Amino acid sequence: MATTQVKAFGTEAPEAALQQMNIERRNVTPKDVEIEILFCGVCHSDLHTARNDWGGTIYPAVPGHEIVGKVSSIGAEVSKFKVGDLVGVGCIVDSCKTCDSCKQDLEQYCLNGFTGTYNGKDKHSGKQTFGGYSEKVTVNEEFVLHIPKNLDLAAAAPLLCAGVTTWSPLKHWNVKEGSKVAVVGLGGLGHMAIKLAKGLGASVTLFSRTPDKIADAKELGADEVVISTDDSQMKSVAGKFDLIIDTVPYVHDINPYVATLNISGTLVLVGYLGPLEPFLNSVPMILGRKSVAGSVIGGIAETQEMLDFCGKHNIVSEIEMINMQDINASYERMLKSDVKYRFVIDMASLK
Numbered sequence: 001m002a003t004t005q006v007k008a009f010g011t012e013a014p015e016a017a018l019q020q021m022n023i024e025r026r027n028v029t030p031k032d033v034e035i036e037i038l039f040c041g042v043c044h045s046d047l048h049t050a051r052n053d054w055g056g057t058i059y060p061a062v063p064g065h066e067i068v069g070k071v072s073s074i075g076a077e078v079s080k081f082k083v084g085d086l087v088g089v090g091c092i093v094d095s096c097k098t099c100d101s102c103k104q105d106l107e108q109y110c111l112n113g114f115t116g117t118y119n120g121k122d123k124h125s126g127k128q129t130f131g132g133y134s135e136k137v138t139v140n141e142e143f144v145l146h147i148p149k150n151l152d153l154a155a156a157a158p159l160l161c162a163g164v165t166t167w168s169p170l171k172h173w174n175v176k177e178g179s180k181v182a183v184v185g186l187g188g189l190g191h192m193a194i195k196l197a198k199g200l201g202a203s204v205t206l207f208s209r210t211p212d213k214i215a216d217a218k219e220l221g222a223d224e225v226v227i228s229t230d231d232s233q234m235k236s237v238a239g240k241f242d243l244i245i246d247t248v249p250y251v252h253d254i255n256p257y258v259a260t261l262n263i264s265g266t267l268v269l270v271g272y273l274g275p276l277e278p279f280l281n282s283v284p285m286i287l288g289r290k291s292v293a294g295s296v297i298g299g300i301a302e303t304q305e306m307l308d309f310c311g312k313h314n315i316v317s318e319i320e321m322i323n324m325q326d327i328n329a330s331y332e333r334m335l336k337s338d339v340k341y342r343f344v345i346d347m348a349s350l351k
């Protein structure tokens with residue numbers, strides 16, 4: 001199929017630094033939108049994929065799934081977008097559209113596997129997909145989102161992954177005015193969870209291991225910060241929360257947080273993938289009808305709903321802008337949680 005070469009930043013091997021390279025993008029097919037990428041957020045998944053931390057990375061790899069930009073070309077049958085529209089692309093660029101999950105707008109749980117924005121398999125070319133660390137991307141219009149015009153475009157980029165990853169559980173567990181929500185961990189995901197839960201009218205508590213996050217959390221909208229290493233503070237919130245969004249990306253003891261759930265409350269894991277240690281004790285779950293659940297990103301309709309909500313409530317991410325060439329140093333800083341709260345690449349630096 002016809003392709004065009006575009007500049008990108010990617011890596012050839014797990015231990016190699018990211019560097020400039022050329023990649024092929026398919027030319028627009030009738031249902032495709034071509035996007036000139038203006039900004040791209042930097043997600044922890046980018047780093048894990050670049051370094052093959054989860055296995056399965058195909059090289060060269062070009063990360064980036066918090067993409068915002070401007071429509072530069074459209075296919076003949078595109079009806080939802082026109083040239084010049086401000087648009088976004090998140091973690092999903094294709095799915096089967098026919099399975100039970102897809103029929104319910106749950107493309108993130110596509111039973112045939114969704115096509116990832118990077119390191120996925122492009123159904124058109126049969127080759128792997130490349131992410132947003134590049135000049136342009138071509139995506140089927142069904143997987144492209146409208147970005148509300150009033151939002152700061154660069155700061156809206158992280159909504160496409162960090163935003164919807166926390167929005168989806170807030171909506172699924174019906175958070176509304178007066179709900180009591182707690183967030184574990186204050187990073188890219190955690191700070192979005194606070195803003196979105198607050199926007200929905202919930203009272204929001206941050207669990208933090210140290211007091212140094214208190215001022216920042218309150219500035220982001222948290223009503224309260226509970227120091228999770230302080231037993232008396234943890235006891236003071238026993239049985240309080242309807243929903244806990246746990247964004248911590250490494251193995252940690254969730255039993256103390258389960259104790260703070262209300263009857264029928266749910267703790268939902270969105271950051272950590274793997275076996276829980278120490279063991280999860282079922283006693284408080286059974287005696288309080290409590291749940292421990294998981295959730296991954298969100299569907300396309302839900303992502304648009306979240307973006308529209310953010311437009312209405314003027315919610316964006318807190319970002320630090322970087323040039324494309326700073327990406328390797330930025331990955332090192334991310335590993336030390338040295339970012340408030342998301343890096344966003346100014347793609348003009350790639351030109």
Ligand SMILES: [Zn+2]
Pocket residue numbers: 043044045046065091161162
């Ligand atoms: Zn991500």
Ligand SMILES: [Zn+2]
Pocket residue numbers: 095096097098099100101102103107109110111112113
């Ligand atoms: Zn499907």
